[in-house]
Amino acid sequence: MNLKDYQYFKKLAELKNFSETANFFKVSQPTITYSLKRLEENFDITLIERKSFANSLSLTPAGQQMMLHINRILLENDLIEEDMRRIKRDKIVMGWPPIITNYLIPKVFDKLKRTGLLNSIEPVADGSRELLSKLKNGKLDMSLLGTTVLPQENHLDYQIIKKHQFKFIASEKRDTSNLKTIEQLFDEDFISLDEGSVHKLALQRVKERYNVSPDTTFQTADYNLMLSLVQADKGISFVTETAIEGVSGIKEIKLDGIQLPSFYILFIYRHSMIGDQRINELIDVFKSI
Structure with a gap:
């Protein structure tokens, strides 16, 4: 699994909208859809529930658990860059x-x-x-x-x-x-x-x-x-x-x-x-x- 899938999922969970998430990353909506599909197929579990009104969603319990881990993973990814800069500066x-x-x-x-x-x-x-x-x-x-x-x-x-x-x-x-x-x-x-x-x-x-x-x-x-x-x-x-x-x-x-x-x-x-x-x-x- 790549970090981009985690980044897409995090933003999708925040915006609760596929189109807005795609616009945020300047990618097509199918890119976000396929990214979610990869995550769900990889873990063999449903991560979101689509709502009856247009293009809206909520996280399943599995999706909420996924978000807890993704937040830590993405934070550590950001900290790698910050720590490398820290070690180099005076x-x-x-x-x-x-x-x-x-x-x-x-x-x-x-x-x-x-x-x-x-x-x-x-x-x-x-x-x-x-x-x-x-x-x-x-x-x-x-x-x-x-x-x-x-x-x-x-x-x-x-x-x-x-x-x-x-x-x-x-x-x-x-x-x-x-x-x-x-x-x-x-x-x-x-x-x-x-x-x-x-x-x-x-x-x-x-x-x-x-x-x-x-x-x-x-x-x-x-x-x-x-x-x-x-x-x-x-x-x-x-x-x-x-x-x-x-x-x-x-x-x-x-x-x-x-x-x-x-x-x-x-x-x-x-x-x-x-x-x-x-x-x-x-x-x-x-x-x-």
């Missing part, structure tokens, strides 16, 4: 999420500089969710990462660098003595980090657990802006303690009986990645924190 491409970078890099800067590793890194700044996706697809060699849930994929290796907690925060100027319950807290003007943030996901868990919703007056992707607004007493917010270490003018709002999610800072890389000595040294530097 730089180590590493994910640096902003909050974690600002917290961690000053702690290891001198060590990275002394060992010559600092100039070996090509940093990629992005959110942790986006960086994890890039790591899985081979676009990154390794990454720092912030998450509330530890990765379960067996093809990823990681080291927990720190375990922090999320906190509700306010300006030191603000009188929070009257905030005794989470309902009272969420009646305050709330400044939140945007939908793509791990913070947003953690806050959603708090909202669901305690059946509350904040009065959000402003939302931003820039955590430095969020901190500045809180310092200026424009509202309260919800953030990992990672972001507020050493930041003045901000205090924690503590509520009795309220459990907030943990925030894990990880150093993560693909299990199958074979690297040079610099990669092993980088791993050792971050493990030492």
